[in-house]
Amino acid sequence: MLDMIIRNGRIVDWKNNMNQIGNLGIKDGRIVFAGGCDAAAKKEIDARNMLVIPGIIDSHMHASSWLGGPMSFRMLAAAGVTTAMEMAGPVDSVKQYLAAYGTGLNIALLEQLRPFKNISGPAPNEAELKAAVEAALENGAYGVKLLGGHYPMTPESTASLIRLCAENNAFLAIHAGTTQQGSNISGMSQIIELAAGNPFHLAHINAYCRGMVLPLKDELSRAEELLLAHPEIETESYLSPINGCSGRCSSGIPESGVTRNCLIASGYEPTRSGLAAAIRDGIAQVHALRDGQTVLVNETEGIELWKQKNSDVPVSFSVNPGLSRFFFAVGKRPDGRFLVDSFCTDGGGIPRNVILSCGLALVRFKALSLNEFVLKSSYKAACQMGLTSKGHFSPGADADVTVADPARQKAVYTINAGRIIYQNNQFPVSGGVLITTPQGARAPLAPSLGKLVINVRSLLQKRRGAKLSSGL
Ligand SMILES: [Zn+2]
Structure with a gap:
């Protein structure tokens, strides 16, 4: 007897190269089968005319006191998201919000290193940076974030942060920008130069191509050149025209x-x-x-x-040109892989959780296949975060599922670990799961929060080793 069966939906799974009408069987929070099988279940969902896809993984969103706020988790679940990375912190505020207002999502947290807040100023030395990274990880953060476009550090301190995170295999995401260059194509070029070949996660590529420095087409070509020359950099891009910043x-x-x-x-x-x-x-x-x-x-x-x-x-400006969003959503490398690894929203509490609505519009436009949509909206984001049992429907994988109406381009059910977390404006699950590192596993957590421990250090070490040995 299964716990749940989702019947007669179009099951799409990039990893298993599946795109067929069938049934998805779930027991004990895991996938039992996907495809032609059938079995009795305690709960049945009729998914005729619906898409049944691995739960959407938003690789960059905001749900903190700085940006996003406590309602972010509802907004994400309603948009079909099952797992997400909060990309700014303060980590303590996100942990509190997830405990009090969570909707059963899995959330990885990054702690921002912000001059004059938790960093002495724009030019911290390496010892100060190292202590700040360690403190963030001990507090449960998955990694750290430098919001260079908003609150920059000097190029020297930025370079030393990238080096020290690479040497220690700590996850570092950067919003490009320093005290010398802004959040634009020049800032993106500079940050890559400062990294000197060290890997890091470069946030929201599309945001550096708004035609503010060069004609937009030249900025896109420059960004493409940089990404092709630096495969060690992980990226995402978002699909909404609006940004989100502080007023x-x-x-x-x-x-x-x-x-x-x-x-x-x-x-x-x-x-x-x-x-x-x-x-x-x-x-x-x-x-x-x-x-x-x-x-x-x-x-x-x-x-x-x-x-x-x-x-x-918070305020939003409509600053993201359609051409830039489209370019990074569908652009590919000469070897056929996508230029930008995954979709994100940079949303959460910013009202731009449009992976499903805009992503399925790209499918309708035939700019992406459904399988490619699943690759960018779930599987690749899972790989980026080291979540091997998410982003696909192999037997034994986590039963994180988004049931979406392709006509309305909206989530109908969001299911996490076999439990419905969103349906018809209802959010039946509270709390959530913190995705953290072995160091963060010791951090105190509210009773409504669970933990999923990922060995981020060994993940980044392996990834770096693979890239070095393939000559990249
Ligand atoms: Zn962001």
Whole structure:
């Protein structure tokens, strides 16, 4: 007797090269079969005309007090996501939110290393950086994040952080940008130069190609050249036109470099009054909580809220050109592999969880096959995070499943470890699972949180060894 059977859906699995109408059998949180078999089950789901795909893995999202907020987990589950990486922290805030507002998701956390917050300033020495990385891992983080585009460090400190994380096989993600270069194609080139061949995860490639430095097509060619020349770099890209950044101002200017850049690019002064004007004109859209999720509010509500919160609210600008999003979503290398490893949303609590809606639109456009969509939305992201039992439907794999309506391009059921975590605006599971390292396994956790321990050091060491031996 199975725990659950999902009948008559179109089962798509990249790893097992499957794309057929069939049944998916689940018991004890794991896949029993996918395809032609049948068996009795305690719970049956009719998936006629639906897609049955490995649970979506969002390789870059936000669910912290800095960005995203506590409703992020509902927004992710409703978008068909079963596993995600929170890419900024503070880690303590995400752990608290996951314990109190979690919807049963598996979440890996990165701790941001932010000058004047948990780092002394923009030019920390190697000893300070090393201590900060160790402290983050001990606290349960999967790795660390440098938000260079928002809160940069000097090129020297950035280089030493990349070197020390590579030497110690600590997971490091970087939003390109230093005290010298911004979050753009020049910042991307510089960060790769500073890495000197060391591997790291370069966040949201599409965000460096907005036509702000060179004509957009030249930026895309440059980014492609860099990625082809540096296969040691792991990447993702997102599909939404909007970004997400902080509206918070101090001493009359927006604190975030990205916010200031967006203002300049949209023809506004990079100041508090420039941001106010952009909000009034609907160019910067303020985030607000409505019915348990984050939405973008209109100009009038936006300016009121921004003032009321003394500017400390997230805002979004529509800054991602369609060409750039499309290029990195479907672009391939000469050997046939994708140029960019996985889809992400950079969403979570930012209302742009569009992997399913925009990804399936690319399938409809015949720019991607369904199997390729599954590769980029789940399997490859699982590989990036070392989650060998996720992203596919092999017998014994984790029963993380997204049942999606291809006509509406929406999730109908989100299932994690065999349990329905989202259905029809209901979120029946609370808490979640923290994906952490052996060091983080000792970190104290609330009772509603479980742990999934991945040996990140050995994963990164093996990956590096494989890339070195293949001559890359
Ligand atoms: Zn991000």
